[in-house]
Amino acid sequence: MFARYDMRGVVEAIESGEFPSSANSMWRYSELLPVKSPSFVVSLGEGWTPLLLTRRLGTHLGLRMLRIKDEAKNPTLSFKDRGLCAAISKHLEMGVDSFALPSAGNAAVSMSAYCAASGTSAHAFMPEDTPQQFIDSCRAFGAEVILVEGTIVDAAAEMQVRDGGWTDLSTTKEPYRVEGKKTMAFEIAEQMGWTVPDVVICPTGGGTSLIGIWKGFEELETLGLIDDRRPRMYAVQSGGCAPVVRAFERGTEEIEAWPRGETRAYGLRVPKPFADRLMMKVIQRSGGGAVAATDSEIESCQWMAARLEGLDFCPEAAIGLAGLRNLVDTGVIDYDEDVVLLNTGSSSRYGGIPGRNEID
Ligand SMILES: Cc1ncc(COP(=O)(O)O)c(C=O)c1O
Structure with missing residues (x-):
């Protein structure tokens, strides 16, 4: 089940090409969110997180343009x-x-x-x-x-x-969590001047970001705010629990349960995502893919983001960064491509990033 909107009404509301609200939260897109009466909105200031153009991390990986959507800045420290x-x-x-x-x-x-x-x-x-x-x-x-x-x-x-x-409120078993997640697509597009990147890297467990971001870009196209170009969407998982990667490699739409999910990136420990077909459709339609990284790369990638960019990456995002590094090293992503990586949360709920002395 997906929420649908009266798009004609929304087009009228954003006639000037801009959403009428300038709220510094995801509620700046309230015309495309499901709550009808603003009095029911319980906001803690979620969303409108920075899209940071990296100075050193992208260069280190071999990318001209790497941006981080820093979701660690949300009220409870995750997307x-x-x-x-x-x-x-x-x-x-x-x-x-x-x-x-x-x-x-x-x-x-x-x-x-x-x-x-x-x-x-x-x-x-x-x-x-x-x-x-x-x-x-x-x-x-x-x-x-x-x-x-x-x-x-x-x-x-x-x-x-x-x-x-x-x-x-289980992941993808009701329609409204995806609605909130899709605002990441709105923000990425708006923060890039109503364009989209070539690639989005999603650390993936239950798939709400993949599905939500895709829906968000579709709605922006319907409104005429972006053209029909879409980013390639890549799911990154830990090798200790990689049911999406396995399904992608097999070319199937159904995701078979992973026997025992074992990873320290707990948000990615989803052995059998409920919305498997939707997730695989997004990956396939976008021309993207799914790759695994190993838990042994978590700390070095957290440290890389911290040391090169001053950023606090959760273990899930560190897996995303390790996956991105693989994709660049294997030539799947080119130096010239415009890449957005989601830092889906902060390390602090895991007790912070352990100290280290060298970068891999
Ligand atoms: C920090 C973090 N990153 C990524 C994920 C994966 O989320 P999803 O695949 O639903 O977008 C989770 C889920 O728990 C998480 O907590």
């Missing part, structure tokens, strides 16, 4: 805020007052914060090995935390068994 803010605001408008989701960590923290801000209740189901800071943050925001043995798949199964009368 999950966009989706959870849109979804919780919309469900509030529909009268919902209790929410639950299975999460690797960041989505649970985000849900907990927006539930606190809206006075609704949050129930977070997480794998028991989730780093303690995620658990503590959820509890600080007043959420109930249920720890489950196994991966996010097992956490989701436990949530179904308990069924507490809440609204299920």
Whole structure:
């Protein structure tokens, strides 16, 4: 299920080629967000994150133009805020007052914060090995935390068994988280003067960014704000849990479950994404691909971003950076291409970036 809009009405609202709001949050695109009455918007200032043109990191990798969409600057330090803010605001408008989701960590923290801000209740189901800071943050925001043995798949199964009368905000099982995520496409295009990059690199787990960003670019084209050129979308996963990469290599639309998801980039530990066909369609239609990097590259890539660019990369984004390096080294991405890499969150919930002395 996808949210659809009266595009003629939106075209009229942005007649001058600009969205009427100048809000410094994703709500500057409220005409293309699902909440009808602004009084239901529970905003903590999510979105409108910087798109940083790297000075040294791109050159180090062999790229002329590398930009980082720095999602670590969101209110709870990850891009999950966009989706959870849109979804919780919309469900509030529909009268919902209790929410639950299975999460690797960041989505649970985000849900907990927006539930606190809206006075609704949050129930977070997480794998028991989730780093303690995620658990503590959820509890600080007043959420109930249920720890489950196994991966996010097992956490989701436990949530179904308990069924507490809440609204299920699981990744891609309701339409509004994708709506929030698509604002990354709006921002990237607007920040590039209503053009699109050649390549977008997405550290990928459940696929909301891939699907959302693609939808966002489609809507901008419908509105005539960009032409029909699209970036190639690349999903990057950890070799310890790479069901999307395997499906891409096999050329299938269905993603077979990965036996045991093992990676320290917890947000990428999704052995069986629910929206598999949608994810594979985006990758294939865009002419992009899916590649894996190894967990052993996480720290060196976090350190590379920190040392060369002053940026705080979460482990998931470090995997994205390692994947980008592979794609450049193998000639899949050219020096001249304009590349955007998502830094999907901050390292601080994982306890920060360990110190090191050399760059790989
Ligand atoms: C920091 C981070 N990056 C990337 C992802 C993957 O998200 P998705 O594939 O749903 O866009 C997650 C999901 O938990 C995450 O927490």
